[in-house]
Amino acid sequence: MQEFKVPSSKSISNRLLIIKYLSKSDKIIKNLSLAEDTLLMQDILNQIDKSSYNYIFCDNAGTVTRFILSLLALKEGIWKIDASNQMRERPIKPLLEVLKNLGAEIIYLEDEDTLPIQVVGGNLIGGKMIAINSQQSSQFISSLLLVSPYIKGGLSIQIDEDMVSKPYLKMTIDLMKKFGANIKEKGSQLIIRPSKYNFEETEVENDWSSVCFAFEKLSILKGEAIFIKNLYTNSLQADSIAITYFSYFGINAQFENNGLRISYNHENIYKGKELLLDINDCPDIFPSLALVSLFSEKKVVFIGIISLEFKESNRIKAMAEGLRQIGAKVSFDKDRFTVDGFQEKELINKPILIKTYDDHRIAMTFAIVAIKYPNIQIDNNDCVSKSFPMFWENL
DSSP states (O other): OEEOOOOBOHHHHHHHHHHHHHHTOOOOEETOOOSHHHHHHHHHHHHHHHOSEEEEEOTTOHHHHHHHHHHHHHSSEEEEEEOOHHHHTSOOHHHHHHHHHTTOEEEESSSTTSSSEEEEESOOBOOSEEEOOOSSOTHHHHHHHHHGGGSBTOEEEEOOTTOSOHHHHHHHHHHHHHTTOEEEEETTEEEEESOOOOOOOEEOOBOHHHHHHHHHHHHHHOOSOEEEESOOTTOSOGGGGHHHHHHTTTEEEEEETTEEEEEEOGGGSOOSSEEEEEOTTOGGGHHHHHHHGGGTTSEEEEEOOGGGGGSSSOHHHHHHHHHHHTTEEEEEOSSEEEEEEEOGGGTTTOOEEEOOTTOHHHHHHHHHHHHHOTTEEESOSGGGGGTOTTHHHHO
């Protein structure tokens, strides 16, 4: 049985780093992610402690950018915050509007509602109900939640029923509660009272988003079973739903020995001619699912795709472009993405270069199918280090 080594969860790691920073604890985080995003978060938090005036560069890291914005609005000082051109195009306006409402002074240094900005921090005053548009990203609310116990007067947040990636919000809430935050859920409202985090030594579980590439590899190449360490049934991560979604494509998964054993059985493939998958709560597993849809001999329809437009790339267009290059019949609009057929003869022996748009998940998704079809190449191998530094070793 092969072992597929996946990194620890950067989603959990980045939340824990903010909580630990606010708690001023020296307790360790075991199995902390080595992804570029998490290393960047650590570096920025170290920078913040060194000066009350700082230039903070968040590169192309959406989670880091959004979490740091709220933290710096809370922390006394004058902060200039910028990011890569790609990150400048990703939405942050809803978060900035709420921070200004809470008392942060935000100055746009170039274009309105986007980076670079200057933040004068240290004056956040809560004690009020706020609402935030979270149809583009749940990270806006998570960002506010993580710092909310330290806002004067606390905070009450009205949750948008149409928000994307709700399980990521639950992850944030569960981690906050674990380390002492006074947070109550009342219907569609979250009420956070002033409190302090009591951070203790903890360990990060492995990353379910990365596990999808093991599922994808087995779905396409078949072969012997694969074992993945440090995965558990009670995961905080939304992407653990991948077990269910990939089961429709023949993957059988069993928890054993503090990990997950996966195998392929063609008889387990979903028997219907059309398969509908809602990825609103788990958009990061979409690229791998869309790729394995090619080999399923059925029409696969994805709904809940709205947030895909605002990732490291526009993943709707990037996946459609790449899939069409390798012979897939693809259609999409703002509400759904459909994969309906695959002409393998268009792929064999034809040189194909996949444009990744510097998006780590696009690169990894097409790298898997390139094992089966070596004439496929991707235009950027290095971008995978954003979330999965040991990806190429696994292949």
